[in-house]
Amino acid sequence: xxxxAFDYYRPHTxxxxxxxxxxxxxxxxxxxxxxxxxxxxxxxxxxxxxLIDIAAIDELRYIERRDGYLAIGAATTQAELLxxxxxxxxxxxxxxxxxxxxxxxxxxxxxVCGSIAHADPSAELPLCLATLGGEVVxxxxxxxxxxxxxxxxxxxxxxxxxxxxxxxxxxRFPLKRERHVYRFQEVAMRHGDxxxxxxxxxxxxxxxxxxVGGVADRPVVRRLSRDDDLAEALNILAWSLDxxxxxxxSAAYRRHLVREMGRRxxxxxxxxxxxxxxxxxx
Numbered sequence: 001x002x003x004x005a006f007d008y009y010r011p012h013t014x015x016x017x018x019x020x021x022x023x024x025x026x027x028x029x030x031x032x033x034x035x036x037x038x039x040x041x042x043x044x045x046x047x048x049x050x051l052i053d054i055a056a057i058d059e060l061r062y063i064e065r066r067d068g069y070l071a072i073g074a075a076t077t078q079a080e081l082l083x084x085x086x087x088x089x090x091x092x093x094x095x096x097x098x099x100x101x102x103x104x105x106x107x108x109x110x111x112v113c114g115s116i117a118h119a120d121p122s123a124e125l126p127l128c129l130a131t132l133g134g135e136v137v138x139x140x141x142x143x144x145x146x147x148x149x150x151x152x153x154x155x156x157x158x159x160x161x162x163x164x165x166x167x168x169x170x171x172r173f174p175l176k177r178e179r180h181v182y183r184f185q186e187v188a189m190r191h192g193d194x195x196x197x198x199x200x201x202x203x204x205x206x207x208x209x210x211x212v213g214g215v216a217d218r219p220v221v222r223r224l225s226r227d228d229d230l231a232e233a234l235n236i237l238a239w240s241l242d243x244x245x246x247x248x249x250s251a252a253y254r255r256h257l258v259r260e261m262g263r264r265x266x267x268x269x270x271x272x273x274x275x276x277x278x279x280x281x282x
Contacts, residue, residue, distance in 0.1 A: 002042060003038075003041035003042055003044065003047070004041075004044055004047040006041075006047075006048055006049055006050060006051050007024075007049065007050045007051070008050075008051050008053065009050060009051070009052050009053065010053045010055075010056055011052065011053075011054065011056070011057065012056050012057060012058075013057060013059070014054075014057055014059055014060060014139065014167065014169060017030070017052055017054050017057060017167055018139060018140065018141045018165075018167050019141060020050065020052045021052055021164075021165060021166075021167055022141050022165045023050075024048075024049055024050035024052070025164050025165075026164050027048055027049035027050060028048055028049065028050040028051075028052055028164075029041075029046065029048040029050070029051055029052070030052050030054060030117065030167065030168070031051055031052065031053050031054070031055075031114075032053070032054050032055050032074060032075055032111040032113065032114045033055070033077060033078075033106075033109040033110040033111045033114050034109065034110075034114075035102065035106045035109055035110035035114070036110070036114065036115070036118040036120065037114070037118065040158075054074060054075055054167075055075055055111075056075075057074075057075050058075075059073075060073040060074040060075040060076075060169060060170075061073050061075040061076050061080075062076065063076055063080065063081060063084050065086070065090060065175070066172075068174060068175055069134070069172040069173060069174050069175055070090050070091050070094075070172070070173045070174075070175060071170050071171075071172050072112045072113065072170065072171050072172075072173070073113070073169070073170055074111065074113040074114075074167070074168055074169050074170060075111060075113075076111060076112055076113070077107065077108060077109065077110065077111050077112070078098060078101055078102075078106075078107040078108075078110050078111065078112055078115070078125075079104070079107040079108045081094065081098065081112055082095075082098045082099070082107065089176065090175050090176060091132070091173045091174075091175060091176060092176055092182040093128050093131065093132060093173075093182040093183075093184060093200060093202065094125075094128055094173060096182065096183065096184040097124045097125070097127070097128050097184040097200065098124070098125075100124050100184070100186055100188075100191070100192070100195075100198075101115070101123075101124050101125065101192075102192050103192045112125060112171060113168050113170070113171055116129060116136060116150075116153070116168065116171050117160065117162065117168050118158065119153075119154050119155075119156075119157070119158050119159060119160045119218070120157075120158065120194070121154075121157055121213060121214060121215075121216060121217050121218050121219065122194040122195045122196075122198065122213055122214040123194075123195075123213065124184070124186070124195070124198055124213070126150070126154055126213070126218075126219050127198055127200050127211050127212075127213035127219040128173070128184070128200055128211075129150035129153075129171060129173065129219075130150040130151045130154065130211055130219040130220075130221050131200040131201070131202055131209055131210075131211030131219070131221050132150075132173055132174050132202060132209075133149065133150065133151070133174055133209070134149075134150045134171060134172050134173045134174055135147045135148060135149050135150060135153075135171070135172050136148045136150065136153045136162075136168055136170075136171050136172075137168070137169050137170040137171070137172065138162060138163070138166040138167065138168055138169065139166065139167050139169045140165055140166055140167075141165060145169075146166065148161050150171075150219075151219075151221055154218040154219060155218065156217045156218055157217045157218070177202075177204070179204065179205055180202055180203060180204050181201075181202075181203040181268075182200075182201070182202055182203070183200070183201045183203065183265050183266075183268065184198075184199070184200050184201075185198075185199050185261060185265050186198035186199065186213075186214070187257055187261065189248065194214070194248075195213060195214040196214055196248055196249045196253075196254065196257070197212070197213070197214045197215060197249075197254050197257040197258060197261065198212070198213035198214050199211065199212055199213075199258070199261055199262055199265050200213075201262075201265055201266055203266060205226070206225070206226050207223055207224065207225050207226060208223070208224040208225075208226070208266060209221060209222075209223055209224075210222050210223075210224050210237070210262065210266070212237070212241060212258055212262075214254070215241040215243045215254050215255075215258065216241045216242060216243075220237075220241060222237050230263055230266065230267075231259070231263060234258060234259045234262045234263060235259055237258060237262075238254075238255040238256075238258040238259050239255065241254075241255075241258070243255055
């Protein structure tokens with residue numbers, strides 16, 4: 001299929017992009033890499049009146065290490081972030097998760113902020129943002145900015161807290177904390193496909209921030225104590241996610257993955273190479 005007709009704008013400044021966004025209101029969509037949005041447009045699941053392409057805005061293409069977090073501009077591609085020299089030292093969870101994001105062809109075009117804005121519940125980057133306690137920066141025409149915690153930004157399937165007159169200009173991932181270990185794992189039909197279940201963990205000395213993607217309608221993060229019975233805590237979490245059967249996996253299988261893969265991930269019993277054998281498809 002082909003998308004419905006729309007007006008196309010390619011601004012070269014963030015101010016111009018926001019002006020166009022305000023003019024079009026609810027009927028506008030922002031595109032950078034287009035790896036997720038164009039599929040939605042082609043299926044006519046979304047029919048915006050205006051498409052605002054921010055890929056040419058150089059001031060939104062940056063990766064900056066600031067006080068306590070790594071700031072990533074809205075035009076920065078996933079490939080650029082993956083190639084960032086100190087990513088493993090600064091935000092190791094991202095370094096682990098990014099190779100699972102699509103394929104190298106899509107990472108060359110897809111943007112970090114675009115994945116956050118799309119809010120697919122199976123996507124890796126929203127899961128990492130929520131698990132680490134990162135935030136999204138939004139800007140209005142008057143130059144005012146609003147910061148929204150990652151866990152609050154995602155409202156449901158492909159639904160976020162962004163308002164019609166706001167542009168996502170940056171996402172912020174907290175830097176690695178001392179005496180913390182970060183791990184990521186997912187199960188998909190093929191590497192690069194949408195995750196059936198994706199798990200992220202920030203493991204500290206006394207507590208664990210444990211994130212689950214691909215099961216609920218948004219990334220879900222729970223704080224687990226080192227004193228908890230891990231098997232029981234993961235079982236309670238698995239049942240709280242309201243997993244559903246679909247064409248890819250049953251609800252029971254997804255709950256099994258949360259329990260078993262979560263236990264192995266936290267205990268570091270499973271490597272990426274072993275995952276296909278440990279978690280066979282239903």
